Amino acid sequence: MTAPTLSTALPGADVHITTNPYTEPFWEAARQDRLVAPKCGDCGTFRLPPTPFCPNCQSKDVDWTELSGAAEVFSFSVVHGYPGIPDITLVAAVLDLPDAPGARLIGNIVDVDPATVAIGDRVQVFFSPIADGWKLPLFRPAT
Numbered sequence: 001m002t003a004p005t006l007s008t009a010l011p012g013a014d015v016h017i018t019t020n021p022y023t024e025p026f027w028e029a030a031r032q033d034r035l036v037a038p039k040c041g042d043c044g045t046f047r048l049p050p051t052p053f054c055p056n057c058q059s060k061d062v063d064w065t066e067l068s069g070a071a072e073v074f075s076f077s078v079v080h081g082y083p084g085i086p087d088i089t090l091v092a093a094v095l096d097l098p099d100a101p102g103a104r105l106i107g108n109i110v111d112v113d114p115a116t117v118a119i120g121d122r123v124q125v126f127f128s129p130i131a132d133g134w135k136l137p138l139f140r141p142a143t
């Protein structure tokens with residue numbers, strides 16, 4: 001029996017991000033191996049991706065809240081092959097963040113047999129180096 005091909009992520013050197021004043025706190029925290037989400041300083045609503053205004057009350061006040069890094073698969077797709085990397089297998093997921101109700105993060109789940117991934121699976125964040133000294137949040141099955 002052949003071992004399943006485990007999911008991976010794009011080579012970090014090929015992953016480039018841009019930041020702006022609203023997203024930079026997220027990326028600065030990731031660089032320190034911390035997952036954070038913006039929480040409205042007035043009404044407490046979490047939001048991701050970061051936005052200038054709270055979608056619930058329009059406040060500009062933000063509390064960047066550190067999360068545990070626990071997440072649950074809300075939805076996902078399995079990607080076989082990528083331009084220039086035909087043998088790569090990616091699991092791209094939309095993840096619920098139990099510590100930030102209402103916020104969802106899109107991320108790759110790595111080190112998993114794609115055939116076994118299911119909605120509701122619990123995963124845990126870790127941070128992987130990408131271009132220009134940044135780090136990207138990635139996820140692995142929670143143990």
Ligand SMILES: [Zn+2]
Binds near residue numbers: 044054055057059
């Ligand atoms: Zn608000």
